[in-house]
Every structure is written in structure tokens, then in C-alpha cells.
Amino acid sequence: MEFKILHRDKGSLARAGTLITDHSEIQTPVFMPVGTAGSVKGVHQRELQEDVKAPIILGNTYHLYLRPGLEVLKGAGGLHGFMNWDRSILTDSGGYQVFSLAANRKLKPEGAWFSSHIDGSKHLFTPENVVDTQRIIGADIMMAFDECTPWPCDLKYARDSLMLTHQWLDRGVNRFKETKPLYGHKQAFFPIVQGSVYKELRRESAEYIAEKGAEGNAIGGLSVGEPAEEMYAMLEVVNEVLPDLKPRYLMGVGTPVNILEAIALGVDMFDCVMPTRNGRNGMLFTSEGIINIKNRKWMNDYSPIDPAGSSFVDIQYTRAYLRHLIISGEMLGAQIASLHNLAFYLWLVRKAFEEIKSGTFTAWKEKMIPALSTRL
């Protein structure tokens, strides 16, 4: 994996770069659509390529491990072959899902026991076996197994959890070094900074992580309920420490505003279910603000969904039509809203790249943030 910073913003820590994997060249800042179970919900692969223009997507190790399972994935030559996606893939380690989705979780030093949310079967994730699993999935970027602390979380819990996450990291790094990719393309391994909303823990964690010399570094445990200001404060602390010349990935974030603020704080990579999940529920993100398409005010609005939008759905369908589909529970409504939102998120990060390149990022961001938060 190769990462180059091409441009830096003068008014902030924003950087515009390029991340090259064996599968694709990824312009950063980048947003990665979430393909939880091997599919970005409601969106065909060709739409992800041609309409959303996503150079990288995310898969969830927890979901893929349970279904279709490793045997099927291995037979397909990994997730790339299974879903027929020839650009990059990042997989999380499953830690977050074990703690948010699975039942009967038991955290032990060796790893996390849990019962499948699908059939109740019992499983153990360890720092080692999630590396093995991600080798089988074949993601270009794999993640270390961590405990994502909830919010709020007291200092003692956060500190103990962080120690465990760091021990797990060392075990994961060892396993990563002992094993090889299975499908002929290189795989990177990113450690994850934790530490809840405690600056000292975050700094300590960032220092610990930085020492690993990984090809990229992630920041987890944010956007879990804490005020956005606390998240930004943590990013400031962490990004001071994380190596400048390596990509920084903020996990599970967030709104368009969160993304612009985090870019200004030196973050390069993002993922979030918001564009698809909120889209399915009728929330549309646009450059003019947020639309709740279920609102009665759109009932007779025969204008395009987003005249400034970059995908075919923005022009081909009207707000009145999309409102009808979402209210009626028609699948096509979820498809349109998901595609629109993803295309918007990808447009936003491409635009951020251009603004950083032009030296106008900060002014542009200040102009965009009030617009992006407006409720239309």
C-alpha cells in the first residue's frame, strides 16, 4: 500500500492525497460505502462504480464470518471475487459488531465469546482469528480487533479496556506478520486508537499505536453518542500523535458536517451506514441541506431530487415520486435514496480534495457547514 500527500490546506490540518492498493487508486479524503454482508444495501456493484464512483467499500467481518461463512468466501477467492468488486475493500475486525449486535457477549483476555444474532450459535473472536478471517475475506485493508467502548464510559473502564485493546493489538500484529495474503494481492493492517473521551487515554493510545509503524492508523470509539465537540477534541489530540505521512481512518463517522470537520483535523478516510440507513428511512443529504422526504411539503414537488446531484437518480426522479415510494415502502425508494446519499457523500469528499488542492478548503468548509446542517 502506498500513501502520498499531494496537497495540504494552509488554514487547517486537511490533506489531499492518494492511497494505492493492489486493487485501486483511492483519492483521499475518501468515504467508504458500507457493504455489511457483502452488499451495499440497495445498490448494485455497477452503480457503486459508475454512479457513486466509490474507489473502496467496507465489509463487516462479523457479518461475513457468520454468513456466508469462510468456506464460501474462500471458494470465491475472497470477498472481491464473491461480490465481483475489483476495487479496494476494507474490513473491520468485528469488534464493534460483537459488542453492538451479538448476544451473550463474554469478554475474556483471550478474546470475545458471543452468540450469533442469526441463529444463536456460539463463537469466539480473538485478535488472532480475526486476522485469519480477514485473510480469507481478502480485504486490502484489515483492522485490528479492539473493544469499542460505549459512551458514556467511566475512566477506569476506559483505561482497562484500552489496555486490553493494546494487548490485543500486539497479538494481532504478530498474527499479521506470521501470515500471508491468500489471493496474490497485498493486505495492510491498521491498528485502532481507543480511549473513549479522555484526552490522556487518547494520547497514550495514539502513542502506542504510532509505535507500531503500521501502513495506516484508525481512530475508533467515536461517534457513539458523545457530543460532536468531544469527538473533535479527541481527533485533535490523536492526530497530533499519529504519523502525519500515514492515512488516518475515522471509523463509523458520520454526518457530512462531521466529515468536513474531521478532514480539517487531518482525517483521510471515513465510513458510515448513515447514507444508506437514513436514506432507507427517507433522509436525504444534499449540498443545500437535509431533506426529510416523508414531509408533506414534498408531496407535490415535481422538481428533481437534487438538481445539483451527481447521480442519475437525482435527475431522473422527482421529490414527489421519491416521497411516494418511501411512504409506500416501495423498495425503489430505498434504492434511490441510498444511491443519492452515497453519491452525495462521495461528491463531498472529492470536492474537499479539490478545495484542498486549490487552497480554498477552509473558506469552502465554513460556507458548507451551515448549508449542510440546514433542514430543508
Added chain:
Amino acid sequence: MEFKILHRDKGSLARAGTLITDHSEIQTPVFMPVGTAGSVKGVHQRELQEDVKAPIILGNTYHLYLRPGLEVLKGAGGLHGFMNWDRSILTDSGGYQVFSLAANRKLKPEGAWFSSHIDGSKHLFTPENVVDTQRIIGADIMMAFDECTPWPCDLKYARDSLMLTHQWLDRGVNRFKETKPLYGHKQAFFPIVQGSVYKELRRESAEYIAEKGAEGNAIGGLSVGEPAEEMYAMLEVVNEVLPDLKPRYLMGVGTPVNILEAIALGVDMFDCVMPTRNGRNGMLFTSEGIINIKNRKWMNDYSPIDPAGSSFVDIQYTRAYLRHLIISGEMLGAQIASLHNLAFYLWLVRKAFEEIKSGTFTAWKEKMIPALSTRL
């Protein structure tokens, strides 16, 4: 509307023709994807055009009347404008849905009272107001209001129902003649033959309908549970009577086998929810037979969904992948299966056209029917 028969099969009553509306030229035999509530479930309009290659789709008056409602449809310039579909549309009259979906139905000579399945609100459909509604929807082909008899159905009920359907037809024809299209394109009005599985009633009905001199004629009340042989027997009787030079539309039918048999009996137009509804549940129709993709045998089958298929999903996705998506309840599974099945149905009727043209229809049909019924 213009209908021309271009070729006739020597071994059967099959005909290959062209039906021209103000919106599109429709090669017949044709299958019309069902867009119940203004959307073919799971399929974008551009996919219907480019991948399924559908020259005409169907909308359901009952659903559209309830939601989005006539005000919204009128504001959009009818259903064509509302869903941004510039090819042809046929709407049913709502009769079938009133009897199959709505609650508290009360059949009166003036029409049918019912409660909405959405919010329980009370409504009356009459032979006249469903014409008015279809004027507002703006379908290229509108249907008369009828009672679709259930199966089984005794002779007395079937006869009384048929008398009512014929009276309603006269009232519908009058309203059709008194009213004009609203959007500048022509609209045709098809009467519907009923009569359950009674040959004498079917003949009587076909004679009554034929006398109306409509631009096309429909056959309803079949494929409602009766054995396929009874349906074919009714088609034989009815098609002897219905004008040869007008298109014949068999409503709500059916399997690929049903369609080929009915083409051989002189039917030109079909619609059915089967390709989309069964597709969402994992049933795939192919030229080699029927696939239940949930079956364990497809778990490790990394071959394309349908190597002989005509749409992009057939080649881009594997059976193992589709099985995983359907079993996991991922939207994309329903999207892929629906698109595949619709593309297959449209391929089948285009192929029937070519075989009729080549004078090889009957031999081809005899070869296809066992294949189409095979469970793979």
C-alpha cells in the same frame, strides 16, 4: 392505437405483431412488468428500459388511486410523468384488487364499496369513476371495471357476476366515450371477458365483448387457482370468438409455460407479478429450468446466475452470491432476482416473436416446455 399482425404460426394460433401507442412500439407477444404502486419493485426505470427492455409496463389503479392519489398524479402529468417512464403503460381497473386486497367489500349494482387496506378509509369504485381515474393516471391502455370471480365458483354465481360485469362494461364504455385524454396522448379501453371456467359463459362473454369493437380485448378471471388445462380450454373458446385482428390480453398470467401455451392459443399480451414476487423469494426462471436459489446446492456454485441470460446481473453475479443475499434478506438479492426474471420473461416473448416469424414456433415451444418446467 394501431395493431398489426406481421406473422402467423402454421402449427398453432400464435401470432407475432406490433402494437403502436403514442408512447412506444410494442412487439407482440409481450410481457408487461407489473409496477403496482408506480414502481416495478426493486428495479430502476433505466434498468427496465436498458436491461429488461420492456416496451410497456402495468400500473394498478387501486394502489395508485389510494397512494399517491389522484391529485399528486394529475400534478405530475399522469403516471408517465410521475415515474418518468416514456414508454407505454397499461392500467388495470382496480376490480381485482378490490376483491383480493381491500376489506369490507360490498358489491352493489352501482359499483364496489371497500375499505382501503392502508388506512381503512371507505371508497366506492364504479365503472364510471375508474375510467375517470385511469384518465388521470393517463395509461395508454385502460381496462374496464369487472368482477374477477374466484375459483372455484358455482355456475349461478359465475353467471350473475358475468351479467354484472357486462352491465358495468356498458357503463364504462359510455364514460370512456364521453371523456377525453388529459395529457395529449391517446388512450385505448379494453373490455374483459369473464365467465369463470364455464365454456358457455366464456363464449357468451367473448361474444358480448367482441361486439363492443374495442381496440383490444382482455381475458380475466383465469390463473386464479384452476388447473392450467382449464385455463387453456377457456382460452380456446374465447379466442375463437374475440376478433382476430385485435390484440388479446390474458390478465395476470403466468409461468413461462403458461405464457408459451397461451401464445399458441392466440394471446398477445401478458402481465404477472410472478417474476418479481417469486424472484424476491429466491425463485429464478431460466431457459434451462427453475432455480430455487435458497437450495443448499447453490451454496458453492460460483458460476454466473444464468450464463444464457440477457441482463447484466446474469453475468456479473454468481449463484453462490445471490443465494447468500436472498438468504440474508439483503435488498440486493431481491433486486438481482427481479431483474433477472423480468429480463428472462421479456427475452422469452421476444424469442417467441422470432420463432413465429421463422415458422418454427411450435417445434421450439415443444422443446422449451419441458425445459422451462424442470427444477434445477
